[in-house]
Amino acid sequence: MDFTEESATPAVVESFAGTPDPRLREILGSLTRHLHDFIREVEPTMEEWEWGVDFLTRTGQKCDDTRQEFILLSDVLGVSMLVETINQRKAAGTAGEPVTDSTVLGPFHMVDSPERAFGDSIDMMGTGQPCVVTGRVLSVDGTPLAGAMVDVWQADDNGFYDVQQPGAQPQGNGRGLFTTDEEGRFRFSTVVPAHYPIPTDGPVGELLGATERHPYRPAHIHFIAGHTGFQPVTTHIFVEDSAYLDSDAVFAVKKSLVQTFTEVDDAALAAEYGVKAPFRLAGFDIVLRPS
Structure with missing residues (x-):
């Protein structure tokens, strides 16, 4: 034929x-x-088709153990968030329980976050404004989930992840794997993250430059929470007063995930949390749906 x-x-x-x-x-x-x-x-012309093939080839070649350029490409095209949103809607079905909104994984997740105890710091640098994050992992009916896994990771106060600065940041900085206590609680101290540009030294950066789009993400902390018998959630909390909340380069902001990082100047409370005053305090409960 x-x-x-x-x-x-x-x-x-x-x-x-x-x-x-x-x-x-x-x-x-x-x-x-x-x-x-x-x-x-x-x-497309043949030249345009060949350029497209070359662009995808170079995108793959930019990927390594600490950099996933294809996820970055998916992110800036809004595909990652679309997949997340569709899957959250499908998982909800007709029940409509008030579960925590999901958002993108991002290109810098590491599966071997260091295990840390309740209240530990994930900041290994001692720079930036101290911050304490507290929260609980709950079922949709409000039952606290003891023994839940909470994996957190973030950029530092200059907007870099540890894997981006192996000579300047110790491995595991800004990362922690926590287990909730008998009341479903988790707590850690850190620094207030900064807004930052996604990597622009590869094909995705070329795409943003050609389309005159900025590469910035608002300040945020990543979470993955899970528990046996429940559907895990991948999400963020965004710093309420951060720049770029209305123009996140990867379209990941949801209103429910924008949290107030309250300024606290209480020396006694700071000592209880193991930080110095003044510090910022954020609360974030994570609600999971039974699987």
Whole structure:
């Protein structure tokens, strides 16, 4: 059969007809139809097509153990947040429980965050304004979840993650893996994170430059919380007075996740928390849905 503009799509879709996995067959068919429609719409030149292939090739080549350029690309195109939002809606079904909103994982998550005890500091540098974060992990009915896992990570007060500055920050700075107590509580001290630019030294940075988009993310702290028998959630808290809350480069801000980091000048309370006054105090309860 001749391969023409009209026959191209059904021919490729039909080539996947024998795929044993029905979900894979559905995905490949839909991908083919949408991709072919895109090509028909924009009618790229051969040079443009070759540039696109080169862009994706270089995106993959930029990935390593501490940098995931494809996640970054997904983030700046809004795909990561769209996937998160769709999956949260599907998980909720018709129940509509008040669970914590999810948001993007980001390119700097490390699965081996150092284990830390209740109240420990994740700041290993001693710079920046001290901050204490307190919260609980709860079920949708308000039951505290003892023994829940809370993985946290953040940039420092200059806007860099430890993996971005291996010579300047100790490994594990700004990271911690906590276990909630018998009342479902967690607490840690840190520094108030800064807003920062996502990495722009790769293909994603080229894309932002070509489209005159800024690369900045508002100040935030990442969380993953989970417990046996419950659906885990990947989320952030955003610093209420941070810049770029209305123009996050990766579209990850949700109103429910913007939290007040209250200025506290109480020496006794600071001593109780193991920090120096004045410090900032933020509270964040994480609500999980049974699986």
